[in-house]
Amino acid sequence: MAEQLSIIPTNIAGFDEIAGGGLPRGSCILLIVPPVIDAHLFCLEYIYRGILEKEPGLIVTMNYSPEDLKLRAMPYGWFLARGEQQNLIRWVDGYSLNARKDVTSTDTIKRIGGSIALSDLTIGMSQAQKDFFSMNDYYKFVFDSLSTLFIYNDPNTIYRFLRTILPKLRDSNGLGFFLMGSGMHDPQVEMTLRYMMDGTIEINDNLDLKILSLPTPSPVRAAHMNLTKNGFVIDPK
Amino acid sequence: MNTYATSIPRLDEFLDGGLKPSTLTVLWAYPGIENAPFAYQTLMERLESGDSCIYITQSKLGLTVEDEIRHYGWGIEKYKEAGKFFFLDAYSGLINAESEERFSVKNAKDITQITDALKNALDATGSGHTLVVCDSLSTLIDHCGENCLDELIKWKDIFKEKNATGFFLFTEWPYETKVLNKARLISDAIIQLKAIEEKVILREFFIVSKVSWNGKSKEGVSVPFKISVPGGVKVYIPKILVTGAYNAGKSSFVHSASTKAVSVDRVGTTVALDHGHVDYSGFSVDLFGTPGQERFDPILELLGGESLGVIAVVDSTNEQSFHRVNDMLIRSKSIGLPVVIVANKANLEGALSIDKIREKMHVSDAVPIVPVTAEDLSKVKVNEPAKLKDEDVHAVLDALFSRIV
Ligand SMILES: Nc1nc2c(ncn2[C@@H]2O[C@H](COP(=O)(O)OP(=O)(O)OP(=O)(O)O)[C@@H](O)[C@H]2O)c(=O)[nH]1
Ligand SMILES: [Mg+2]
16 A cells, blocks of 8 residues: 555556556656657646646756746646646746846746756756655656757766766655657667666657656556647557 | 955854965865855955956856846946956857857867966956856866866966966766865865755755865864855854743843844743844844743743754843753753853843852853843833843854854
8 A cells, every 4th residue: 555655646648557557756767759749748747737736846948948838838728837826836947048038047947057057957956856845745847858968968977967866856756757859869878867767768759658667567568649639648559 | 374255154264264365265065055156255255355256157158147146136247347257158169159258268178278268367357366266166077077187286376376266166976086086185175065965955054174274174063054045155043942031031132133023922921932033144043932931831842842052041130030941941952052141131230240140050161141231221111022232132142153153
């Protein structure tokens, strides 16, 4: 029973069925997605469905501004502003300042200098973890994306960064996804990242989803994803 | 010895005055802890004292750094306009952008290019002293490789030649031990920023772990801090207990010391607690005042936990109440914590002298007893906290702070 309790559903239609009920607290999953797929939508839905359950959510965004992502979520009925009003969302924004947008940090959005500012990124994540600690005993997170970090940093720098933040995410009972573009990296980089994470899911150009590994035993290992007007629906194959 | 003050509370004492000319001091942070505000605060202090400042940026735009400095409430513009503050941009090149700064390097992965640009920049600052902030030493290692640490030894010679001092940020990523050791070796002084972490970072503190120029090591004294916006680095003491017998003046002390204070459930006497926030002398402190009447003693037990120090208030005119303090310290589990005794109502008729109080209370000379009086006797009202003299209140806080950190 205790085991079961520590698995948190994502509430994304069909996903929990193939993932053995959801994700355990303190699990970091690598989500390998082709660059053409709007994977950030999957992330936004994941966070939004958590907000509906009063679960805090952390969004690290390196390729879009939080303002932009909030707009992109709206057509699906995911009103992320609601999560901000309830003080449940924290953003770490590594995009806006580099794009020279005239914005500053707020209580819910920490703006950092860009993908090289890994210290500031870690600080932003730690602050969110501290805020969440007094709200709930776990939280959800998404990191979009690791690939952006690889454009500007040496792989060893990123490994050191991950060796620092992964234990912090696990210890603070975070559960969520690290996005990574498929076909963009050296196979060795991909293998190293898979090794560091607690599980890996791969999606292809046709929105076929394949579970390569997960911390929970899953009966089905392949599925197809459909993006409907209310969000993703995942059909086991 | 000539040193350059940082204005970070307590830090200058541990550094024997401040940063030493031509040396390299490193703000060595555990990942997740903000070290940049320490550098911002120091560079503002130096600029205000007439020095110049060069900020080497490697992970963000100069504009972003300026915004952050402004965020803490410090005006950097006038120094920029006066040519006293400028950036050495070792970032734009990395993201293939054109630099807008006066000094920049094309290839920030080549440490010798940064060295050359630094020399040029230091030539532009004139003969006065220049603080060189580097953000950061860890990014240098990440981009230029660990061999850049050898180059930094040359930077120190450049500092000597051009009248400059280095203040470098560093994040302790899991580097190889030999890299960390080398970084420690080339640093003349190290200020470590650490965390008490239990699932998440709960508290932060700094320790000066190396000061090559004073010969003596003061390592071990850790100073809890928090970064306030605006304001910058403050020594942070989350809880001081203010206790003492009924009617001694506990509420008066909490209200007089605090910038903001509330009394919960007060009906002439304190029923629940007084809470006050103190912002004084670079310290950010929360005071918790207990009730005095014995019928509220269960509250005392609740309030006691996790205090970092105690202010014990006694009514100097009421000898009979003295023994009560000890009992309260035991009940609040505060025995053994740093304590200062406030001898309140010290100018009233019948007030005992400090020596007499010490004798009657059986406290050792090591415990400070500070006389305190109301600011204006004509304004003192029954059943209401009195306003105590600022200088007296400050003397109490000074005595306590120096015992805690
Ligand atoms: N003359 C004089 N009166 C003081 C001084 N400090 C406090 N008082 C008065 O002493 C009374 C008690 O002060 P409080 O600060 O309420 O004392 P307390 O220790 O909080 O009392 P309880 O919470 O009831 O235990 C009030 O009438 C104050 O105005 C002082 O330094 N001089
Ligand atoms: Mg009182």
